[in-house]
Amino acid sequence: MKKILCIGAGYVGGPTMAVIADKCPQYTVTVVDINEKRIAAWNSDDLPIYEPGLDEVVKRCRGKNLFYSTDVAKGIKEADIIFVSVNTPTKTFGAGAGRAADLQYLEKTARSIIEHADSDKIVVEKSTLPVRTAQAMSRILHSNTRGLKFQIISNPEFLAEGTAINDLMDPDRVLIGGLETEEGKKAINEIVEIYANWVPRERIITTNLWSSELTKLVSNALLAQRVSSVNSISALCEKTEANINEVTAAAGRDTRIGAKFLKASIGFGGSCFKKDILNLVYLCGYYGLPEVAEYWEQVIKMNEFQSRRFVGNMLAAMFNTVADKKIAILGFAFKADTGDTRESPAISVCRQLLEERARLRIHDPKALENAQLDLEDAAGDITYCEDPYEAVKGAHAIAVMTDWKCFKELDFKRIYESMEKPAFLFDGRNLLDVDEMYGIGFNVYPIGKKAKTHF
Numbered sequence: 001m002k003k004i005l006c007i008g009a010g011y012v013g014g015p016t017m018a019v020i021a022d023k024c025p026q027y028t029v030t031v032v033d034i035n036e037k038r039i040a041a042w043n044s045d046d047l048p049i050y051e052p053g054l055d056e057v058v059k060r061c062r063g064k065n066l067f068y069s070t071d072v073a074k075g076i077k078e079a080d081i082i083f084v085s086v087n088t089p090t091k092t093f094g095a096g097a098g099r100a101a102d103l104q105y106l107e108k109t110a111r112s113i114i115e116h117a118d119s120d121k122i123v124v125e126k127s128t129l130p131v132r133t134a135q136a137m138s139r140i141l142h143s144n145t146r147g148l149k150f151q152i153i154s155n156p157e158f159l160a161e162g163t164a165i166n167d168l169m170d171p172d173r174v175l176i177g178g179l180e181t182e183e184g185k186k187a188i189n190e191i192v193e194i195y196a197n198w199v200p201r202e203r204i205i206t207t208n209l210w211s212s213e214l215t216k217l218v219s220n221a222l223l224a225q226r227v228s229s230v231n232s233i234s235a236l237c238e239k240t241e242a243n244i245n246e247v248t249a250a251a252g253r254d255t256r257i258g259a260k261f262l263k264a265s266i267g268f269g270g271s272c273f274k275k276d277i278l279n280l281v282y283l284c285g286y287y288g289l290p291e292v293a294e295y296w297e298q299v300i301k302m303n304e305f306q307s308r309r310f311v312g313n314m315l316a317a318m319f320n321t322v323a324d325k326k327i328a329i330l331g332f333a334f335k336a337d338t339g340d341t342r343e344s345p346a347i348s349v350c351r352q353l354l355e356e357r358a359r360l361r362i363h364d365p366k367a368l369e370n371a372q373l374d375l376e377d378a379a380g381d382i383t384y385c386e387d388p389y390e391a392v393k394g395a396h397a398i399a400v401m402t403d404w405k406c407f408k409e410l411d412f413k414r415i416y417e418s419m420e421k422p423a424f425l426f427d428g429r430n431l432l433d434v435d436e437m438y439g440i441g442f443n444v445y446p447i448g449k450k451a452k453t454h455f
């Protein structure tokens with residue numbers, strides 16, 4: 001039985017390894033992490049991340065061919081193939097701070113691999129990394145004094161949170177990059193063999209290492225660029241009485257453009273988009289391409305503009321002051337179906353509102369704990385509400401931050417009645433029906449569409 005190890009039991013490593021174990025009973029899959037609490041949670045009924053469908057897959061395989069452990073050394077010793085999916089956040093210090101990737105966790109992982117390995121291994125980069133990281137990884141691994149050989153493979157993860165299990169079970173493509181040497185090709189094939197257990201061959205793409213590393217950054221940059229492009233046009237729609245939904249629906253019908261990822265919003269969040277673009281910006285700067293760096297940086301600037309603009313619209317609508325007003329924040333996760341709040345636009349919106357001295361009542365079906373951590377250092381009046389009806393009671397306004405389907409099912413008549421009047425509804429996700437909400441009595445402010453007010 002071949003042994004697969006995954007170092008890092010987070011949003012990427014956790015679901016990915018569960019699906020590999022599920023689809024490949026002939027492999028033993030072990031996931032290790034230095035975080036004991038996280039591993040204990042993976043071994044419990046209360047998994048550390050919320051992801052639709054994940055529980056079932058883990059239950060099917062755990063204890064059979066899927067194991068979670070903190071014993072990194074043993075895991076490394078026994079493994080034939082090691083997936084590395086440790087965190088690679090944006091650097092907050094020193095050279096490249098705010099842009100470059102912080103590779104300290106990756107380097108520590110490489111060092112623990114050479115400390116504990118006693119045979120040759122294939123090491124697979126799963127974490128998102130700057131291009132040429134595989135070279136650094138290879139140099140560290142080959143600094144071992146025991147003559148051990150490591151093949152580095154890049155196999156970026158394209159799963160999106162909230163749909164991770166489906167994305168893994170039925171991916172558009174699987175990308176596997178390796179060196180163009182005989183050993184490199186052999187290693188690529190070993191990884192192809194894993195995915196070929198359930199992914200049609202034509203969807204498994206093999207490339208050189210550097211193309212694979214860069215593709216991950218480029219895919220996320222292009223997706224984020226689409227969101228920023230649409231959000232920039234939403235601002236223009238609000239000024240011109242064009243309707244962003246009509247514009248994107250019509251533009252998206254052009255098959256060259258396509259219908260997906262054209263939803264206007266308060267902005268993109270998540271652990272990848274901003275980080276990967278910053279990474280791209282840093283790389284372009286490093287390689288002497290300042291114009292290219294600036295081009296991509298604009299995608300992030302537009303994203304920041306969108307949440308500032310949203311708060312600006314709130315203020316303008318509410319007679320230029322929200323001081324001492326209760327505002328119900330519906331949703332805090334960066335998108336629906338996840339409890340993840342990393343880079344969520346809700347963080348920036350809430351902080352701006354707190355600066356304006358608003359009193360916040362925050363509700364999210366899955367992300368309240370993370371919201372509390374994100375706003376731990378923020379001064380002001382914040383209450384975290386398990387019950388959405390409690391959050392809106394006596395509020396002057398509602399701000400919808402996340403596209404949770406369950407918000408659509410709320411009783412908005414009851415909500416309207418329990419609020420201060422005039423009642424404002426700022427829909428940062430265009431989730432709710434404008435006419436219906438207006439009919440109930442709300443003054444409705446969607447994104448990229450004309451506001452509908454009773455004034």
Ligand code: UDX
Nearest residue numbers: 157158159160161261262263265268269270272334335
């Ligand atoms: C993303 C990539 O999609 C995935 O392939 C990669 O592996 C990791 O990064 P994720 O961050 O989980 O996945 O979420 P995604 O669905 O891409 O959404 C990112 C953000 O963009 C969210 O905040 C979402 O609400 C926002 N978004 C998305 C929009 O505002 N409008 C859209 O039309 C689509």
Ligand code: ADP
Nearest residue numbers: 008009010011012013033034035086087105109
């Ligand atoms: P991602 O969203 O990329 O999966 P996460 O932060 O959710 O990122 O997960 C990364 C995981 O990697 C964390 O649980 C962290 O504890 C783990 N990790 C970081 N460094 C190491 C290391 N040297 N050995 C084992 N696990 C590590």
